[in-house]
Structure formats: C-alpha cells, structure tokens
Amino acid sequence: MQKLAIQGGYRLKGEVKISGAKNAALPIMCASLLTADALHLSNLPDMHDVKTMVRLLQQMGVRIASGDQTATFNAGAVDKLEAPYDMVKTMRAAILVLGPLLTRFGEARVSLPGGCAIGSRPVDLHIKGLQAMGASIHIEHGYIHATAKRLQGARICFDLISVTGTENLMMAGVLAEGVTVLENAAREPEVVDLANCLIAMGAKIEGAGSDKITIFGVDALHGAEYAVMPDRIESGTFLVAAAATGGQITLTGARADTLDNVLDKLREAGALIEVDGERISIAMNGRPRAVNLRTAPYPAFPTDMQAQFMAMNAIAEGSSKVVETIFENRFMHVQELQRLGALIEIEGNTAVIQGRAQLEGANVMATDLRASASLVIAGMVAQGETIVDRIYHLDRGYEHIEAKLSALGAKIRRIQ
Numbered sequence: 001m002q003k004l005a006i007q008g009g010y011r012l013k014g015e016v017k018i019s020g021a022k023n024a025a026l027p028i029m030c031a032s033l034l035t036a037d038a039l040h041l042s043n044l045p046d047m048h049d050v051k052t053m054v055r056l057l058q059q060m061g062v063r064i065a066s067g068d069q070t071a072t073f074n075a076g077a078v079d080k081l082e083a084p085y086d087m088v089k090t091m092r093a094a095i096l097v098l099g100p101l102l103t104r105f106g107e108a109r110v111s112l113p114g115g116c117a118i119g120s121r122p123v124d125l126h127i128k129g130l131q132a133m134g135a136s137i138h139i140e141h142g143y144i145h146a147t148a149k150r151l152q153g154a155r156i157c158f159d160l161i162s163v164t165g166t167e168n169l170m171m172a173g174v175l176a177e178g179v180t181v182l183e184n185a186a187r188e189p190e191v192v193d194l195a196n197c198l199i200a201m202g203a204k205i206e207g208a209g210s211d212k213i214t215i216f217g218v219d220a221l222h223g224a225e226y227a228v229m230p231d232r233i234e235s236g237t238f239l240v241a242a243a244a245t246g247g248q249i250t251l252t253g254a255r256a257d258t259l260d261n262v263l264d265k266l267r268e269a270g271a272l273i274e275v276d277g278e279r280i281s282i283a284m285n286g287r288p289r290a291v292n293l294r295t296a297p298y299p300a301f302p303t304d305m306q307a308q309f310m311a312m313n314a315i316a317e318g319s320s321k322v323v324e325t326i327f328e329n330r331f332m333h334v335q336e337l338q339r340l341g342a343l344i345e346i347e348g349n350t351a352v353i354q355g356r357a358q359l360e361g362a363n364v365m366a367t368d369l370r371a372s373a374s375l376v377i378a379g380m381v382a383q384g385e386t387i388v389d390r391i392y393h394l395d396r397g398y399e400h401i402e403a404k405l406s407a408l409g410a411k412i413r414r415i416q
C-alpha cells in the first residue's frame, strides 16, 4: 500500500494551479446520462473518483473518449441501468446516477451507498423525493430498485439540506412532466455548476444557488460543452497549508467567490489575502492565531475544510473550538493528529484544541479524504518525518497533491 513520507519544517512558496472540482465533476458526469447526444466536459480533475465514475458510466454503456482534463460522454446506447455494489461502495457520488437513469429510462437499480468513516450518510431524502415524483421504489438485497412511467413534477421540501439529494432531484426534474420545486435546497456552488451545465443542455432551471430551485420539465436534453468549476476545497486546502507553514503562495484558476467563509477565517488567523481575478494570494508571517469554527451548509463554513483547519489550529497561538454539525463522526483525524502531539479533546460534536508551537513527526493513518489532507498539513509543520498511511483516500479527491506540494517547496514523496 502506498504512503506519503513528509519531512516537516519547510514553508510553502510559489504558484499552484487549482484543478476542477471533484464535487462538481461527479454530478456533471452523471448528467451525461440525461441525453443521447454528446456532452463534452473540460477542466475534469485527474483523480480516482473521476476514474471510478468513468468506469461506472462505461459499464452502463456510455461511450467515453478521454483527453487531457477533458472527456466526451455519449449515453446514446446505454443498455444497463445499474450501479453495482463494488463501484458504489468506493464512491458515494455514484448515487447520482439514480435520478438521471430513472427520469430518462424509467428504471434504475443502484446499490445503497455504504456508510463511511464520517457518518452513516443515509439516502432517504433522495428516495422520498423520487417517490413524491411518482417513482415506485423498493430496497432489496442492498439495492434501490426504482421504476416510473414518467416522473411527475412535484413540490419537495427537504427535511434537512442535502447536496447530492438536491442534485439527484434536480436531474430527475429536468425530464419530468411539469414543474418540480425543491425547497430547503442546498446552495453549494457545485449545485449551481451542475444547474448551469444542465441549462447548457437545454434544461429549464431557476433559482439554483438559492434555497428554492424550480425546474420546468422538458421532453429531451441535447449535447453541450461545459467547463467544470475550480475546486474550492482543494483551494482551501492549499491556503491552509500555506498559512500553517508560514508560507506565501498564489493559487491560479481559483474562484474566491466560492471561498468567502474560508478566506475570512484565514484572515482572522492572521493571513494576508489578496484576490485578483482568478488568483488568490496568501502570506502568513509567523504562527497563525487559533480560530473557532462551526461547520454548516453553504454559505457557512464547509465541513470539507474542518479537518484541515484543525491541523492549523493544532500549531496556532491560543486555543480554539471546532464544532462539526453536518456529520456525526467527522473527527477521525483527531486521534491521528494526537499522535503528532496535537492537544485536542473531543466533547460531543466539539473539538477543543490547545495550540502548540511544535508538532513531532510520527506514523499516522488516513481515515477519509479530508482527514488525509489534515495529516499532510500537520506533517509539513511537524519536526522530523511523518508517514501517512492509507493515502488511497487522498487519491480519491486530490489531483497529484504531492507533486503540487513539492513544486511549492514541501518535502513530500510517495513510498510503497
């Protein structure tokens, strides 16, 4: 199994190009199932989840021609309306084929996505919404079996805000008969990116980015060209890494308007931040100040940045509280950060962190995607060598992270 070996104590310096967003690319790839025409995507990140989605769509019969960060998807000859367990278990976003398959073909068989280290992550809201649109759904042997003659527009109010739930029902609504209204919808930029791609394909959608999305069903979508938005979580991860190491870097091809809360927290920690179009520069002189945070749906602080900020707080001046309100088990990185000497205590959904001037290198194990990123950041500020095991989590959602960090001056290499 591959690991990362990190030698701590080097400040990040230089420029890094931000990749396309995992959490926008995956739903947008699923949108290719909604038309028999070609969907041409650019700015696709080179990472495992994107490759897994390519394989999942291919086994359904989608023809895919991949290029450098681009791919053309043609779902004109789909012959298998199924997402099997062995693919869904490695990537939760596979549940996003359910809405498109059902609305275009009237049938879908999708494995229930398993719980992962960050919480139980049910899909009851996806199922309830599709049932409200007239789908008949039963669960058997771990699979969701869904059928519908033609989905009917409906008014659906989410009990709680769900990003992929909103995306699945938005895709279901575009080919449904009549109008679908999603209330208490997720406002994440990735939902807006998906809506913009669907609109380019001929869908009629209003309100994406607000908590009420209205979808006017049409009979068919057509092909389109679309560029996936930059990854705000990758952007945030590099910015925090720069802040934690007392570095000075510039992100290129980034979108500051999707990062308001993260940039505010970094400023509060003492970072100097400048935004110039698609460039975001950060400079941190000395040790960051500890910052309190509370995760919540967009536009509040993202749960996908919680672990990385926790690593920064571990070496910051002062103490801080980090409250996780989205996932019930997203503190798995804490015991690994403690191996590096971090002083963190957990009380329910709150972590209390006493900043230390120095962490010490150690062997640690990655437990999920962003937990892995937090261990990499902690390793870069720890004294001596840190070995991060189980980096397949990291490879799911970061494009060439060790190459990008090395180019910024980090001492990091992949070992067997």
Ligand SMILES: CC(=O)N[C@H]1[C@@H](OP(=O)(O)OP(=O)(O)OC[C@H]2O[C@@H](n3ccc(=O)[nH]c3=O)[C@H](O)[C@@H]2O)O[C@H](CO)[C@@H](O)[C@@H]1O
Pocket: 023, 026, 092, 093, 119, 120, 121, 122, 123, 124, 125, 126, 160, 161, 162, 163, 164, 165, 190, 303, 304, 326, 327, 328
């Ligand atoms: C591929 C993708 O885009 N993943 C993101 C997406 O995950 P994902 O879409 O899975 O997360 P959700 O927004 O659905 O989850 C929010 C909360 O709702 C709960 N819930 C969700 C659906 C449901 O049917 N029932 C239910 O109870 C979840 O357990 C969680 O507690 O949003 C999360 C929250 O910003 C991010 O951390 C993930 O990176």
Ligand SMILES: C=C(OP(=O)(O)O)C(=O)O
Pocket: 022, 023, 091, 092, 093, 304, 369, 370, 397
């Ligand atoms: C939790 C994440 O992803 P996923 O929903 O794909 O597990 C993430 O991107 O941090």
